[in-house]
Amino acid sequence: MRSISLLLLTLFSSLLMAQEESQEVKSRKGEVFLYWGWNRGVYSTSNIHFSGKDYDFTIENTVAHDRQTPFSTYDYFHPLRITIPQFNARIGYFISNNYSISIGADHMKYVVDTMQKVTVNGFIENSGTEFDGVYDDQEIELDSHLLLFEHTDGLNYINVEVRRTDEFWRRNKISLDLSEGLGVGVLIPKTNATLLNNARHDDFHLAGYGFSGLAAGQLNLGKYLFVSSELKAGFIHMPDIRTTMNEADKASQYFFFGQANIVFGARF
DSSP states (O other), rough: OOOHHHHHHHHOOOOHHHHHHHHHHGGGTTTTEEEEEEEEEOOOEEEEEETTTTTEEEEEEEEOOOOOOOOOOOHHHTTTTTTTSEEEEEEEEEESSSEEEEEEEEEEEEEOOOOOOOOOOEEOOOOSSTTTTEEEEEEEEEEEETTTEEEEEEEEEEEEEEEEEEEEEEETTEEEEEEEEEEEEEEEEEEEETTTTTOOOSSSOOOOOEEEEEEEEEEETTTTTTEEEEEEEEEEEEEEEEESSSSEEEEEEEEEEEEEEEEEEEOO
């Protein structure tokens, strides 16, 4: 009887503890979270269309890569330089036990590879360069005198996300959450483009929109701190990219992107 009583007491205590932990999990409603971290990105090929007074041409199947800043404590942690690397920043609020809404900035960098072979269609005239002419599915090597094209300060995706979060594992004050979500936002790149030796337009500009989905695992370290790993993928369409100081000069493109992120945050 003593053994049975001890067993029942142990089970009852375990149930009470489990109930307390369950109540702690369900208390996420009203919780605020914020985080900062870094990303690596990949991009699909893209057709980039350039138009202006004396040209209208498309460079097809263009290959581009990201450009993460090499790690140094100066570039990654100095208050005046932390926005130089590719970064992710977000602040959010749990509107219910499992669902949150947040706003964030995904600062990516997009660099078109030079000296790659591309197909060109369209025309260029009165440029004073060797590239004047009519192009009809013509394959050329992308020379830097024709085009340097980068969103390196950067490819800024400002977005709103809705996420569902569920606790997957818990032991004492350490727990693991799994999240999935959808986002939509705008692109405000600062494009570094040198086109036919024209002076570049070097300012932020609302260029288009994007949408994305993600899955994340979040390790909660006590009540307030966490570290999270995210996989994100999405689509970007920018029909209004500024390329030169002439407002008539525009570029447009669309492509798919992927991100792998590591972020560090707090919740309260």
